Amino acid sequence: xxxxxxxxxxxxxxxxxxxxxxxxxxxxxxxxxxxxxxxxxxxxxxxxxxxxxxxxxxxxxxxxxxxxxxxxxxxxxxxxxxxxxxxxxxxxxxxxxxxxxxxxxxxxxxxxxxxxxxxxxxxxxxxxxxxxxxxxxxxxxxxxxxxxxxxxxxxxxxxxxxxxxxxxxxxxxxxxxxxxxxxxxxxxxxxxxxxxxxxxxxxxxxxxxxxxxxxxxxxxxxxxxxxxxxxxxxxxxxxxxxxxxxxxxxxxxxxxxxxxxxxxxxxxxxxxxxxxxxxxxxxxxxxxxxxxxxxxxxxxxxxxxxxxxxxxxxxxxxxxxxxxxxxxxxxxxxxxxxxxxxxxxxxxxxxx
Numbered sequence: 001x002x003x004x005x006x007x008x009x010x011x012x013x014x015x016x017x018x019x020x021x022x023x024x025x026x027x028x029x030x031x032x033x034x035x036x037x038x039x040x041x042x043x044x045x046x047x048x049x050x051x052x053x054x055x056x057x058x059x060x061x062x063x064x065x066x067x068x069x070x071x072x073x074x075x076x077x078x079x080x081x082x083x084x085x086x087x088x089x090x091x092x093x094x095x096x097x098x099x100x101x102x103x104x105x106x107x108x109x110x111x112x113x114x115x116x117x118x119x120x121x122x123x124x125x126x127x128x129x130x131x132x133x134x135x136x137x138x139x140x141x142x143x144x145x146x147x148x149x150x151x152x153x154x155x156x157x158x159x160x161x162x163x164x165x166x167x168x169x170x171x172x173x174x175x176x177x178x179x180x181x182x183x184x185x186x187x188x189x190x191x192x193x194x195x196x197x198x199x200x201x202x203x204x205x206x207x208x209x210x211x212x213x214x215x216x217x218x219x220x221x222x223x224x225x226x227x228x229x230x231x232x233x234x235x236x237x238x239x240x241x242x243x244x245x246x247x248x249x250x251x252x253x254x255x256x257x258x259x260x261x262x263x264x265x266x267x268x269x270x271x272x273x274x275x276x277x278x279x280x281x282x283x284x285x286x287x288x289x290x291x292x293x294x295x296x297x298x299x300x301x302x303x304x305x306x307x308x309x310x311x312x313x314x315x316x317x318x319x320x321x322x323x324x325x326x327x328x329x330x331x332x333x334x335x336x337x338x339x340x341x342x343x344x345x346x347x348x349x350x351x352x
Contacts, residue, residue, distance in 0.1 A: 009034040011069040026056030066337035080325040087307035099130040124162040189218040256291035277305040
């Protein structure tokens with residue numbers, strides 16, 4: 001499993017340790033740290049950079065060894081009590097927005113310094129269906145008002161609640177998921193087309209254009225670090241990548257390998273790996289940017305997963321629709337290494 005996530009806390013260990021001849025790695029002393037129900041483990045290395053983990057039966061020599069703490073991947077319920085949540089998004093301060101489709105409002109969860117939920121408030125209830133949302137650099141919230149074929153912008157007041165609702169774009173065809181490009185322009189999926197809403201430098205509407213059409217049934221969109229666009233075409237059961245020209249115009253499109261039946265959620269990790277939520281299999285999978293090296297991150301604990309978002313530490317938030325909850329996947333992590341000076345060959349005590 002590729003390590004990416006909240007950095008594990010470092011273990012504690014005596015800085016110098018002395019052993020009789022014949023001692024092994026299993027004799028080294030260190031203690032895991034931190035809280036949480038997950039079982040943490042220790043990994044010993046013979047230098048500061050090698051990836052080879054020493055076996056407990058390996059013989060010790062007089063040298064410097066290094067110990068790290070491994071924290072396994074976990075999936076936990078961050079918050080429950082929603083009604084078929086479809087989407088999650090993260091604000092600049094780390095607060096979490098939830099498109100609570102069945103209850104119709106947008107809800108905000110604020111977190112404490114440990115990442116636990118402090119409060120959940122309804123910041124707006126003016127939508128028939130809230131299936132998609134995104135946060136602009138300004139802090140305003142974009143919402144796909146699918147039943148009215150609109151994209152709306154929610155402007156927040158100083159209290160963090162919605163003070164103004166404006167229609168940013170109209171005339172769309174059942175707009176679905178939203179993604180924001182690096183320049184602030186907005187990507188919107190319709191059933192058979194990917195649209196771009198172009199804004200001026202002040203965030204005002206300029207135009208809507210079809211970036212690419214002819215799809216079967218688009219369900220989601222995400223933007224990669226280089227500006228390329230990933231789209232899920234659930235009707236064709238595939239994921240496609242659109243590359244752009246320097247001016248942002250369409251350049252080319254490719255289909256990534258694999259069958260993505262019932263894929264619904266998509267996100268891109270900081271290392272470029274692609275996360276996909278598979279609705280009917282109740283799984284989250286991960287693959288390299290080229291579509292290779294599939295791995296299943298989660299295959300239990302979810303029921304009809306929908307949208308996903310990444311927290312600053314790399315943890316994955318999932319709108320777990322049928323469980324009416326927001327789940328957090330904290331990925332496996334390995335801490336920084338702690339150096340331990342070892343001396344071997346001290347004579348065993350005599351005369352006891």
